[in-house]
Amino acid sequence: MAWRTPRGRAGLVFLGFVAGLALLGPALLPDPFRQFDLLELASTPPSAEHPFGTDQLSRDVLSRVVSGARISLSVAALAVTLSLTLGAAVGLVAGYWGGAVDAALMRLVDGALAVPRLFLLLLVLAVPERVPLIILILIIGTTGWFTTSRLVRAETLRLREESFVRAAEALGASRRRIIFRHLLVNTAGPLLVAATLGVGDVILLEAGLSFLGLGVQPPAPSWGGMIMDARPVLEAAPWVGIFPGIAITLTVLATNLVGDALRDALDPRGA
């Protein structure tokens, strides 16, 4: 679907490229932890040997950017999967049961949405000393389901009132099954769009947390962490911080282009 517009195609091609690099790159590139010049731990500018240069610990920046892709993409993919699952479950429960359950869940969502997601994450992550990657993914995923639940709830409510659902019910079919089936069909598109855009958001969020020292813990290479590490040498060795930033921007832009193209394909009027 996203393939139909040039921008959607560009996004898909780039994402495929990044995913390919994340999978295969580490096998082809130098060890991201290897220090090339142990005598003089200094960064060298981009060269044939190190196309993105080396950082102040004399590590290959390209290798680290590629390893960072692996971490960023997997964190984003897993966290977004968790968010969507939670959001769909809560939305379905709220929309299907209605009444007090619905009211309580939606007030909870209202309240949660009033606090920017970043602040929720800062609060949770600031207290413990070190957060393992898997816990980080769980935490990011748990703070991202609120809007999804609203989307699914609205669709469930709409379906509940649809005449064909009522008719099927009158004929003795299981309403729950009908709602579930149609819900899957009807929300698949919007959820796909939300997932794609969500991946971009989580990449940015994870980079930001790592930049603040709360995300992926060093020495594991993460894009945000690399930018944080590059801060003191940004004047003398700009390449150390420039390349991870470009990697974030292009990857997130690619996911947004794909998400946009998907949305346009699903709703031609907004194109």
Added chain:
Amino acid sequence: MRHWLLRRTLQAALTLAVAVVLLFLLTHLLPGDPLAREGAGRPLTSVQREALQARYGLDRPLLEQLGTFVGGLARGDLGVSIEYGRPVVGLLAERLPATALLGGTVLVLNFTVGLWLGVRQAVRKGSAEDRWLTTLSLAGYATPSFWLGLVLAGIVGVRWHLLPPAGMRDPLIAGGTLAAAADVLRHLVLPALTLSLVSIAGTMRYQRNAMLETLRLPYIVTARAKGLSERQVIWRHGWRNALFPVLTLFGLWLPILVSGSVFVETVFAWPGLGSLAAAAVNGRDYPLLMGASVLVATIVIVASLLSDVAYAFLDPRVRLS
């Protein structure tokens, strides 16, 4: 209308209450030792720990702690910062003006330049200009604000010496209020630009889509058939209506701005709430972080209440019902 206003205000109050309880539970139920930093690297003795727990009320039952917290909140007391050893409320109040200045500037830029560009895009839908603006705004949205800030500060501030790369005031500049104001303005340019570039995509896209929806409506044909100029058709008849959906966006958009300001203020050493929150993170200063979160939630809730009210007053269909 009065009835609606009352209900909407009550709803906002309820949302705020839920948010506060949620924030409280988040910090008190999660694992992690809030006192870990207190020993300055050395493990606390059990006597010290108990004393500290008593001081922060951590030895009480959860419900009582919540009661204490909410009671304090009602009196405008958000506790004492671990890092600064001062009341949180005072710290927040000190930092609020700088954030208001930065956020207000970005807000104005977004809701003038962003809306104007969005309308242009809708009017020239499908043109090269429309496509480029979309791609550029998405690229801005995809750029990490802290990175863009560092790059801009490095190039414009440090390398070219055009604008100050950090801070809000130059201590060497004395003189009249005018010189001081000009100095603050010079410091404001880079952080405001950074934050605008990464956040303008939202307003542009929303305005573009709302405008496209509006331009399809029959009363636009009526306006043209009357012989109004294209400018009148687009701005007076189109934009006036296409503004409503953008107004409701306000409540969604403000959290993005606030999150962005944490990074931008940190990078530019802008003495606002954002850099305070980042400092609180570094110091594991959860009372301060908690206070900042409560304040931010309040701002978001009040702003979205205000945007709903503004919408109601601008739309005669709501105002007169």
Added chain:
Amino acid sequence: MTRVLDVRDLRISFPVSGGRLHPVDGVSFSLDRGETLALVGESGCGKSLTSLALLRLVPEPGRIDAGSVIQLGDTDVLALRGEALRRIRGKRIGMIFQDPMTSLNPVFTVGDQIAEGVLAHLPVSKAEAWERARGLLDEVGISDSAARLRAYPHQLSGGMRQRVMIAIALSAEPEILVADEPTTALDVTVQAQILEVLDDLRRRRGMAVLLITHDLGIVAGRADRVAVMYAGQIVEEARTGDLFARPSHPYTQGLFASVPRITGPVTRLTPIRGTVPPPTAWPSGCRFRPRCPQAFDKSELPPELMTVGEGHRMRCWLAEGDGPIGMASVLPSHPERSEGGIP
């Protein structure tokens, strides 16, 4: 009679993958001062697009093809650009649309919306424009006009809103009024009132009216002439009395047969078989052929408009009189339809 509008060979096209569609395909008609012409057809026949083309308001990405002529007095409408085009909109031709709810801007008062039409064309002050707006409300039969000026569209009933639309269309005193399905969205009781207002204005102001409708019922007694459209073309054109007395084109006959009558013998309603095809599925030859009960071998060829009586033309090979059966036997007469003050 002074000719105020002349439309010849109007073709409107829309790009589709692999070519262009022509939802309006060679429409010609003219309008004299003080005259009412009804353009009748089912939805999708191209009548609304035709009316929008008169003011060059065909929605994107539609285009008026080269070779089309829209002559407004001595103005060549299709040659106009920018400001010159703006100056004929509302000033030479005023327009009324189908749905008065969505055709009025919800955020401006009635007075605002009428006065801006005045201000767009006449050299008057804002206060004068509002005074004129008040006068226009009086003229379209809205009582308490001074108070209504300050009302918003949602505060008015459907009939009132349509009266406001008429006032807007009249705001710059145009010589032609185009009414596109002006009563379709209204209650039956209100329909007659609105048509009455239009007729009254035409008589008093000497305007020409182009009445676009799918409803033959509102044509009788109001239009001087009728043009019936089908699939982007005019298929029959006649003085109203002639058309009602002797509908000649099989499509027109079908339209009459599917409308219930109050007077005359009770007969079964016979709907036209099939449905109006979309522009993508127009057949070659006569476009009504697949649905026509009288189609014959010659219908495979596209017919031209041919004369069947004085000022009476139709686009059907039956007009040549050499169809499978003679004209006289296929054309039922409807003497009871010549009522309603048609001369």
